[in-house]
Amino acid sequence: MTLRCERWLADAAAAHPAKVAIVRGDRRVEYSALHDESERFAAALASAGLVDGERCVVFLENSVEAAVGVFGTLRAGGVFSIINPTTKADKLAFVLGDSGASVLLTQASLLPVAMSAAGRSPGLRRIVVVDGDGDGLDGGPVGYADFLASGEPGRLPASVGIDADLAMLVYTSGSTGNPKGVMMTHANVCFAATSITTYLEARSDDVVLSVLPLAFDYGLYQLLMCVKLGATLVLEKSFAFPQKVLPLLAREGVTAFPLVPTMAALIVQLANFDPAWARGVRYLTNTAAALPPAHILRLQQLFPRARVYSMYGMTESKRCTWLPPAELARRPDSVGIAIPGTQAWVADDAGRPLPAGETGELVVRGGHVMQGYWNNPEATARALKPGRYPWERVLHTGDLFRMDDEGFLYFVGRKDDILKSRGEKVSPKEVENVLYAMHGVREAALVGVPDPVLGHALKALLVVDDPVLDARAVIAWCRAHLEEFMVPRMVEFRDALPRTSTGKIRRSELQAEAEGRGIAAA
Structure with missing residues (x-):
């Protein structure tokens, strides 16, 4: 062994x-x-x-x-x-x-x-x-x-x-x-890599194209899992120029292509995507943040022979959930079920499981859960709390989820991302999914502007490819697809939105800006 x-x-x-x-x-x-x-x-x-x-x-x-x-x-x-x-x-x-x-x-x-x-x-x-x-x-x-x-x-x-x-x-x-x-x-790494390669049905003859930084654990595990299987890793520095990277899919016989939402957004917007690039790809994976359902649908059209895996993970446990590709059509906005050999549930503030449909914090247990934060016992105590057994600690992720009647999980947002508007709780992710489904929208973020009456007035920040798209059209689109209290009252167009090195939009930075307070960029 x-x-x-x-x-x-x-x-x-x-x-x-x-x-x-x-x-x-x-x-x-x-x-x-x-x-x-x-x-x-x-x-x-x-x-x-x-x-x-x-x-x-x-x-x-x-x-x-x-x-x-x-x-x-x-x-x-x-x-x-x-x-x-x-x-x-x-x-x-x-x-x-x-x-x-x-x-x-x-x-x-x-x-x-x-x-x-x-x-x-x-x-x-x-x-x-x-x-x-x-x-x-x-x-x-x-x-x-x-x-x-x-x-x-x-x-x-x-x-x-x-x-x-x-x-x-x-x-x-x-x-x-x-x-x-x-x-x-080593036990954490071996457990996580074994669980992930199992549900992906990864093989030793796989060729994986990764443009993800090795400093990002999603990118690091492409290397670790390839070596574990004896597969081949095609390693690139970035996805800044998709037209230079995507031909490698065909040239190197790539079978697996890990994505993050920023990459998916660039791919689905390409006007000259060559079907030959996608011919040998057996599966696509996504984590870091959930893909908008509209992008999932387009990826399935561009990569017709590939299984698409929507997943959710965090550094503290590597990977938490995966959605079996057969479930994509039924629940495209779900991030699935716990990865093999682990458990995940939606909990109240005391860590007790909540019934289906209720929103609470995702809690995870299994051999992939970290040992803690180096030199930081206070942060460790906040994240790792007593589990089923006296020696066990389970991970409290800090992310809000809900579970449906069949046990499938849905990401709602970070605990500190939820906005209160008109007395109602608004998940930015839900609104952003609707915005991403609008033609011409490349990047989207929802923030709350302090308002003495509403609590937060909702504001959409957009990067678009369609120069004729205006605020009235965006608000009308949202009104046609969302409950009234979730419709943005303001729309701002930008050239770009700030992102972390792993491709996530810096929502906390944008929210701090909307509230007129500074925040340190990581």
């Missing part, structure tokens, strides 16, 4: 050494080569003094070296944390200090930010630059090739720990304050 997830790479390399593990641009890396390089990185970490449980921060764009950083750190018995390459020096310095990282893996273009952050991180012992040189003296950077050459792979022990050991810290990007480091053990 493979108890630790770094064993996945060794197993895949032994089973099919010549198979391509990662495609990155013109580079194609076989499993044997990926394994060998990860072993050398692990040996170099050990030679540099990284001991069991120490942290290595990977501050890189999507790359083969980032994958080596992940598996090499695990092989050395360490804990990895991948940080988005757009992160600024102050936030990186916080992560380095909070995690107590001893090694930082980065690239030449990010070195100014890395060095600025490193100067405030006295515990950092080594900075490795994947595409540069360095003398490595006095805490200075060392080149990747020299670093790899410094280790002795033959001296690595066959086993460096058990599945209860910490594997990774995933730093969340909240809307205020400093990010929190979500603690995931």
